[in-house]
Amino acid sequence: MPSQERVVNKRLTGAEVRQLIQADFERLITNEGLLADRVAYGRITWKVRLYLDMENPMSPHSESWVDAPDGFPLDPAGDTKSVTEIQHNVTSPNAERVRNGIPVPAEVRDFDGTTRMEEIIYPKDVVDTEADITLREVPPEER
Numbered sequence: 001m002p003s004q005e006r007v008v009n010k011r012l013t014g015a016e017v018r019q020l021i022q023a024d025f026e027r028l029i030t031n032e033g034l035l036a037d038r039v040a041y042g043r044i045t046w047k048v049r050l051y052l053d054m055e056n057p058m059s060p061h062s063e064s065w066v067d068a069p070d071g072f073p074l075d076p077a078g079d080t081k082s083v084t085e086i087q088h089n090v091t092s093p094n095a096e097r098v099r100n101g102i103p104v105p106a107e108v109r110d111f112d113g114t115t116r117m118e119e120i121i122y123p124k125d126v127v128d129t130e131a132d133i134t135l136r137e138v139p140p141e142e143r
Contacts, residue, residue: 004109005120012093016102020088021050023100024133028086031135044068083138091132098127 012020025048029035045068052062090096097104103119110116 006107006109007094007104007120008107009092009094010105012090012096016093016097019102020090020096020100024086024088027133028084028135032082032084034082085134085136085138087134087136089132095127095129096131098122099124099131 033039047065047067049063049065054060054062094104096102101121101124103121106118106120108116108118
């Protein structure tokens with residue numbers, strides 16, 4: 001049983017950021033009414049765009065995208081019916097870890113004085129703020 005924990009707000013690893021993005025994407029497609037079970041499509045295409053804005057002077061921005069196999073859009077005139085954007089701002093890596101069930105790295109000092117690094121999963125209710133996530137429909141003039 002540890003006598004003392006010291007938690008430092010370490011930067012998120014790439015694997016942790018991937019996990020957060022996957023949770024956001026799941027939230028995005030879950031909230032998209034056009035993907036409900038009762039809806040069916042003979043033809044459909046989509047584009048997924050990932051834009052990262054980082055505190056990294058060597059690479060402050062990154063943008064990548066994936067098109068559906070048939071290309072994007074189906075209509076060359078670009079008559080896209082629905083565009084939804086999700087934005088997630090991370091201000092506290094540890095708060096994001098706790099909210100998403102990701103272990104938090106902590107330095108633990110045992111009763112005998114030895115210290116070791118341990119990854120601890122804290123209950124979600126220890127975070128007193130909501131994640132800074134915005135989900136919005138993009139108007140046609142911004143597409």
